[in-house]
Each structure stands twice: as C-alpha cells, then as structure tokens.
Amino acid sequence: MASKAKSRWADDEADAALDAKLKKEKEEKKRLKAEKARKLEAERQAREAAAASAAAQQEGDSANGPPAKRRRISPERETAQATGGPNAASNPPKLLRFEGGAFGRCRSVENYDKLNDIEEGAYGWVSRAKETATGKVVALKRLKIDPKDRGGLPVTGLREIQILKDCAHRNVVRLQEVVVGDDTSKIENIFLVLEFLEHDLKSILEDMPEPFLASEVKTLLQQLALGVAYLHDNWILHRDLKTSNLLLNNRGQLKIADFGMARYVGDPPPKLTQLVVTLWYRAPELLLGATRYGAAIDMWSVGCIFGELLTREPLLQGRNEVDELTKIFELCGIPTDESWPAFRRLPNARGLRLPSGSNSAALAGSVIRTKFPLLTAAGAGLLGSLLALDPDRRPTAREMLAHEYFRQDPKPKQEAMFPTFPSKAGQERRRRRETPNAPARGQQAADLGAVDFSGIFSGRDREERGGGFSLRMV
Amino acid sequence: MSHMTNPLATPDQLFQRRSFGALPIELQDIIFFATQCLTQSAGVLLQLPQSVTAQANVLLARYWLVEPIMSHEFSSAYHAFHTRLLALEARILYALSFDTHVALPHPLAVTYLQALEFLGAKKERIGKRAVAYLNTALLSPQMLYLTSQPNALAVAAVYNAARDVGAKMPECEWWEVFDVDREELGFLVEEAARAMDEKMDAMETGV
Structure with a gap:
C-alpha cells in the first residue's frame, strides 16, 4: 500500500525495479508456501511423536532446523485446517479468532488537498x-514541533494520538489516521487527520442572537455526558473540557475534541499535575493544588459548560487562580467541613482565610438557583450537583445521564431537528480565540500563598449590612 | 477487546525481512536478540515497570519489520547521538503509523492460571515461571509477539510453566477453552522453550 502511494513521486526506473522485485518476491513466496506446507506437516508429525519428552524436542530441532520454523509465516488458520485433517476431531472446536489488524507506515499528507485554514492556536494549526x-x-x-526541544516529540500530541486511536464513540471526534510530510528522510511534519465538523460550540454561542432553547441545551448536554461517560468508562480523563473544544456538525451532533491534555488514569488515581484545564473551567480541588484527582474534574467542567449553554457567557471568568476561586465561592458558597470535609487537607487550602462566625453558615449556600431563575428545579439541581465543591459529591457522567432533568419536559430535542448555523470553519474566516488557553506543560503551578477570602461576600453582605471587600494576597 | 488483540505482522512483512536488510539473517537475529536484551536492561536501569519495557520490545520488533534493521541507528558523539535518537523517535512512530497499542499476554496468563486453579502447583512458582516464559519470548527472533495473539502466547506460557514445575494439566484439550488450537500451541510451546534455552546459553556465555 505504501509503495503504491509513493509511486506518484518515484521515477519510472525505480518503479520498474520495484515491480520486478515484488514479482520475484511473490514467486519466491509461492514456492515457499508449498514448501512450508510440506515442512509443517513433517514438523507436526515430529511434534506429535515427540510431544511428551524433552528429548523429543531436541530431535525435532535437529530434524527440522531453525529455518523450518522461521518459514511458518502464513496465517495459521489455513495450515491448521490443511494439516489438521487426519487427526482433527469429528467436530472441529469452535475457537474465537482475535483480529488486531496489521501495522505499517504512515501515509503522506499529499493524499489530501488543503482547502482553507480553520484556526491557528497555541497547540498547532488546523485546516480543512x-x-x-x-x-x-x-x-x-x-x-506543533519545536526542533529545539531536546525532549523529543511533544508528549501532549502523542497522548492525543494514542487516546484518539483507542476511542470509537459518536460523541468523540474520530481520528482517521496520522500522516506525515512528503519528505520522510526527516519526520518533521506530522498531521492528525480528524473528522471534520462545521462548528465549535464557543463560536456558535458567541454569534447566536437568542440563547439555545431548553430542549436544545438538553440535547447538547446529553451528548456531552454520553461522550464523557465513554471516556471515563475507558479510564480517560479529558482535562480540558470547554465550549471551544466541543464541535458541532450541521446534523446536531456534538463531539468532544482536543485531547492534548487528556491521559489515561488508574484507580486509585496516580499522582498527576494540577496544571490542567483552562482556568475558567478548572475545578476548585485543582485550584487548591490537589495532585490526586479523578473524573470529577471533568464533571466540574461539564457544569461550567452547562451554565454557559444557558447564558451564552462563560460562567466563571476569573482573571487568575485566586480570582477564579473567588468567583467559584461566590457562586457555590464557601467550603465548610460540612460541604467539603477533605478540603482543608489540600496543599493550597492551608493559607486560606474564610469568613467565619455567625454569617459563615449563610454564606455556605449556593446561589445557583437565584442566578438561573429560568431553569427548572431539576435543572438547577443537576447544575448545583455538577458544581459541588466537594468532588465526591459531583455525579458521575453515567449518573448525570440518569438525572430526571433529561426525562422532564421539554424533552431533549432530536438531533436531526437541531437548527443549523452558518459555518465558520468552512469559510475563510478564522475562529476567534478569546478564552484563555489550557496551561502549558512545564509551567509553574500557582502557589496561592496565604489568601484571605474572608471578604469575598462583601457584595452579598452589603445588601444586608454593608462591608468592605478585602481580597488580597498576603 | 483491545486488551486481547494486537496488530500482527503480515506474511509479506515477515518474508521481506530476509531480503531487505543488507545484513545476513543470522546477524539480524543476533542484533535483534542483543537489542531486546539492552531494552530490558534499560528498563531495569530506569526502574520502569516490565509492562512498559515489554511494550517497548514489541514496538521495536514491529519497527524492524517495517524498516531494515540498523538502517537508521548508527551514530557517534553524544550530541549527534541524541539528535539521532530524537529523529528515531519520529521515525519509529512514522513506521508504525503512530499506533503504539500493545496488548501484553502477561495479565491473561495470570487469569488463565487462576481459572486453572494453578494446576495444583504452588502459585508463586508456576506464576513466576509463566511470566519468565513470556518475557523470554520477547527476545525470540521468531517474533512471537508479532505473529500470535496474546491469548495464544499466554496459553503457551502456562503450558511450558506447568511442564517445568511438573504440574498436572487437564487431560482434555484445555487450551481450546482459551481459543487456541493445538497446532498453534505446539508451535509456540516449542519456540518459547527454544528461546528460553537460547537465553540461558547467552547468559552463560555472557552475551
């Protein structure tokens, strides 16, 4: 296959030589096949006769010699049938056959014609x-390959390839193949060939004049949860779920993309970097420095996306780590020993000063219900649970799918009935990139230091009795 | 299913190995064996789990069926060596279409032993022996990991281990329970035993 694809560029002489060589090999193979069948038969008889004792094994070796074994290169099925004839039981055993395919070289990117650029972001360049x-x-x-990087190919890119190759789900973008530049003497240009979808959710949200209908939000959320459930079932954490990484086609299908931050995990979870997930979608346990975390960090991001689908605005737009935590506590309430028993043991929680005393109980409550007045009780319940400070209290993706929110009217809209949007990716225009990016590898994790959160509810307080805002890094 | 299956070498790939290197096949076998041993040593030095090192062994074996052995590997000074190494990383991934999936037979062998109740032998003893066969099979120039699926490799290792420790195997054709036929098992049992002998010889002569 590889040689055929290459012939476009090869000169005729080399082609002819190659053809001749292939022909010769074919003939040689035919000859060997016949010989092999004979040898196999001999080998089998030798083995049968000598099966019991070790001495017999040596005899088999000297009789056949290594080459005989080495030539056993055809699929076992045929030979098993051919030689198994005389001694096969009257009912041949029914055996499962496992097919894993073959391996071989990448194809060339020249098999594709570039149409237009879609985006050029921090993590590479995408075109249609x-x-x-x-x-x-x-x-x-x-x-994106940095030739000065002495660490080799970017591990994020390799993980993305490895994970996407393993994935097959309608809500996860499909990796068709990996191709390389035409000059294979040095592998410097590597391209992922991905399924093309017309939109990303972020651009749609930015451009739509009216928000999604409740039924549409449900369809999108359900598909997101199905995709995330598939990933989590297969021990994959995405670690960068956000609206710009969710693609949508014109048939209303949502697919999770961009697995540059993703990785396989185990149970118990291994020690991982907390420098993952774009700030606005980052779970509080990550901001507080947790190095052992699990699928719940993705569920927090799903909660952020849920909120964004409702308002068309990112839910928690912190300017930095401290500001992000502030916004989280303002929305979800401050953590207490009751609402998040383990949070005091997180590395960055030690320097945290939280409001205490009489009003702390009142501040521990979440204001999600009041912030989303149009959401049904079930919807607010689901959103509140996804945005639970305590990761252990967030639902899994499977639990989320079973939530009554999806069963209540209005029911999730059928994908085929989904509205279509003018495509940006299909045109010359590039996608805008206004959200912050996922943290870069090797970046230093923010040490929050001692942070005083005792004043973050001044806004809420003021309505009752007023008070100063005093968030500061000590 | 991915834990049960590997991409296997095609007959063409196995065959062209004899023709497409400039090196005689015997020398290729020696290089193969020595390199797989070096890979194992590197894994030990780096304190990597054997599952990682074994996957590296399999990937290297696959690579050498796609590109002639030692056609890209020579170099001298450290910096040049490192540059070469980086180029090789990309080269190997290119040759394998970036498919680094390897299903190892080790967990299956343990599962099969459990299913067979360790054939009445001492768990540690027969388990260790089976794993030793699987690790040694990685070194075999017969490239057993590229020609047989993990279930077959696991059954062969169980068979050899049981024979070595003198455990009594069921009298029926028990390997069929694990979807392996007699022919394939016979071949693998012999080749794995041969690989074990060769490794023992190599260790004695200090290769």
Whole structure:
C-alpha cells in the first residue's frame, strides 16, 4: 500500500525495479508456501511423536532446523485446517479468532488537498482539507514541533494520538489516521487527520442572537455526558473540557475534541499535575493544588459548560487562580467541613482565610438557583450537583445521564431537528480565540500563598449590612 | 477487546525481512536478540515497570519489520547521538503509523492460571515461571509477539510453566477453552522453550 502511494513521486526506473522485485518476491513466496506446507506437516508429525519428552524436542530441532520454523509465516488458520485433517476431531472446536489488524507506515499528507485554514492556536494549526482519492472533507491538525526541544516529540500530541486511536464513540471526534510530510528522510511534519465538523460550540454561542432553547441545551448536554461517560468508562480523563473544544456538525451532533491534555488514569488515581484545564473551567480541588484527582474534574467542567449553554457567557471568568476561586465561592458558597470535609487537607487550602462566625453558615449556600431563575428545579439541581465543591459529591457522567432533568419536559430535542448555523470553519474566516488557553506543560503551578477570602461576600453582605471587600494576597 | 488483540505482522512483512536488510539473517537475529536484551536492561536501569519495557520490545520488533534493521541507528558523539535518537523517535512512530497499542499476554496468563486453579502447583512458582516464559519470548527472533495473539502466547506460557514445575494439566484439550488450537500451541510451546534455552546459553556465555 505504501509503495503504491509513493509511486506518484518515484521515477519510472525505480518503479520498474520495484515491480520486478515484488514479482520475484511473490514467486519466491509461492514456492515457499508449498514448501512450508510440506515442512509443517513433517514438523507436526515430529511434534506429535515427540510431544511428551524433552528429548523429543531436541530431535525435532535437529530434524527440522531453525529455518523450518522461521518459514511458518502464513496465517495459521489455513495450515491448521490443511494439516489438521487426519487427526482433527469429528467436530472441529469452535475457537474465537482475535483480529488486531496489521501495522505499517504512515501515509503522506499529499493524499489530501488543503482547502482553507480553520484556526491557528497555541497547540498547532488546523485546516480543512479534502482527501484526493475519496473527496471526503477532513480536518488536518498539524502537530506543533519545536526542533529545539531536546525532549523529543511533544508528549501532549502523542497522548492525543494514542487516546484518539483507542476511542470509537459518536460523541468523540474520530481520528482517521496520522500522516506525515512528503519528505520522510526527516519526520518533521506530522498531521492528525480528524473528522471534520462545521462548528465549535464557543463560536456558535458567541454569534447566536437568542440563547439555545431548553430542549436544545438538553440535547447538547446529553451528548456531552454520553461522550464523557465513554471516556471515563475507558479510564480517560479529558482535562480540558470547554465550549471551544466541543464541535458541532450541521446534523446536531456534538463531539468532544482536543485531547492534548487528556491521559489515561488508574484507580486509585496516580499522582498527576494540577496544571490542567483552562482556568475558567478548572475545578476548585485543582485550584487548591490537589495532585490526586479523578473524573470529577471533568464533571466540574461539564457544569461550567452547562451554565454557559444557558447564558451564552462563560460562567466563571476569573482573571487568575485566586480570582477564579473567588468567583467559584461566590457562586457555590464557601467550603465548610460540612460541604467539603477533605478540603482543608489540600496543599493550597492551608493559607486560606474564610469568613467565619455567625454569617459563615449563610454564606455556605449556593446561589445557583437565584442566578438561573429560568431553569427548572431539576435543572438547577443537576447544575448545583455538577458544581459541588466537594468532588465526591459531583455525579458521575453515567449518573448525570440518569438525572430526571433529561426525562422532564421539554424533552431533549432530536438531533436531526437541531437548527443549523452558518459555518465558520468552512469559510475563510478564522475562529476567534478569546478564552484563555489550557496551561502549558512545564509551567509553574500557582502557589496561592496565604489568601484571605474572608471578604469575598462583601457584595452579598452589603445588601444586608454593608462591608468592605478585602481580597488580597498576603 | 483491545486488551486481547494486537496488530500482527503480515506474511509479506515477515518474508521481506530476509531480503531487505543488507545484513545476513543470522546477524539480524543476533542484533535483534542483543537489542531486546539492552531494552530490558534499560528498563531495569530506569526502574520502569516490565509492562512498559515489554511494550517497548514489541514496538521495536514491529519497527524492524517495517524498516531494515540498523538502517537508521548508527551514530557517534553524544550530541549527534541524541539528535539521532530524537529523529528515531519520529521515525519509529512514522513506521508504525503512530499506533503504539500493545496488548501484553502477561495479565491473561495470570487469569488463565487462576481459572486453572494453578494446576495444583504452588502459585508463586508456576506464576513466576509463566511470566519468565513470556518475557523470554520477547527476545525470540521468531517474533512471537508479532505473529500470535496474546491469548495464544499466554496459553503457551502456562503450558511450558506447568511442564517445568511438573504440574498436572487437564487431560482434555484445555487450551481450546482459551481459543487456541493445538497446532498453534505446539508451535509456540516449542519456540518459547527454544528461546528460553537460547537465553540461558547467552547468559552463560555472557552475551
């Protein structure tokens, strides 16, 4: 396959030589096949006769010699049938056959024609392209490689490839193949060939004049939860869920994309970096420095996305880590030993000063209900649980899917009935990038130091008795 | 299913190995064996789990079926060596289409032993022996990991281990329970035993 694809660029002489060589090999193979069948038969008889004793094994070796074994290179199925004839039981055993495919070289990117750029972000460059042979439109994502990086290929890119290769789900973007630049003497241009979707949710939210209908929010959220549930079932944490990483096609299908932060985890969870997830979607336990965390960090991001789908605005737009935590506590209430028993043991929680005394109980409550007045009780219940400070209290993606929110009227809208949007990715215009990016690898984790949160509810307090705002880094 | 399956070498790939390197096949076998041993040593020095090192062994074996052995590997000074190494990383991934999936037979062998109630032998003894066979099979120039699925490798290791520790195997064709036929098992049992002998010889002569 590889040689055929290459012939476009090879000169005729080399082609002819190659053809001749292939022909010769084919003939040689035919000859070997016949010989092998004979040898196998001999080998089998030798083995049968000598099966019991170790001495017999040596005899088999000297009789057949290593080459005989080495030539056993055809699929076992045929030979098993061919030679198993005389001694096979009257009912041949029914055995499962496991097919894992084959392995071989990448194809060339020249199999695709570039149509237009889609975006050029911190993590690489994406363009729309057409597969020449099939006319199929795909997204080509180029791996950003720093030639000065002595650590080799970017591990984030390799993880994305590894994980996407393993994934097959309708709500996870499909990796068709990995291709490389035409000059294979040095592998410097690596492209992921991804399924093409017309939109990303972020751009749609920015441009739509009216928010999504309740039924549409449910469809999107349900698909998101299905995708996340699939990932979590397969021990994958995405670690960068946000609206700009959720793609939508014109048939109302949502797919999770951008697995540059994703990784496999185990149970119990391994020690991981807390420098993951774009700030606005980052769970409080990460902000507080947790290094052992699990699927619940993705569920927090799902909660943030839920809120954003309702208002078309990112829910928690912190300017930095401290500000992000402030906004979280303002929305969800301050953590207490009651609402989040383990939070005091997190590395960054030691320097935290929280409001105490008589009003702390009142401040511990969340204001999600009041902030989303149009949401049904079930919807607010689900959102509140996704945005639970305590990761152990957030629902899993599977539990979320079983939530009554999705069963109540209005029911999730059928995907086929979903409105369509003018595509940006299909046109020359590039996607805007206004959200902050996911943290870069090797970046220093923010040490929050001693932070005084005791005044963060001054806004709420003022309505009752007034008070000064005194968030500061000590 | 991905824990049960590997991409296997095609007959063409196995065959072209004899023709496409400039090196004689015997020398290729020696290089293969020595390199797999070096990979194992590197894994030990880096304190990597054997599951990681074994996957590296399998990936290297696959790579050398796609590209001629030692065609990209020579170099001298450290910086040049490092640069070469980085280029090789990309080269190997390119040759394998970035598919680094490897399903190892080790967990299956343990599961099969449990299912067979360790054939009445001492758990540690027969378990260790089976794992030793699986690790040694990684070194075999027969490239057993590229020609047989993990379930077959696991059954062969159980068979060899049981024979070595003198455990009594069921009289029926028990390997069929694990979807392995007699022919394949016979081949693998022999090749794994041969690999074990060769490794023992190599260790004695200090290769």
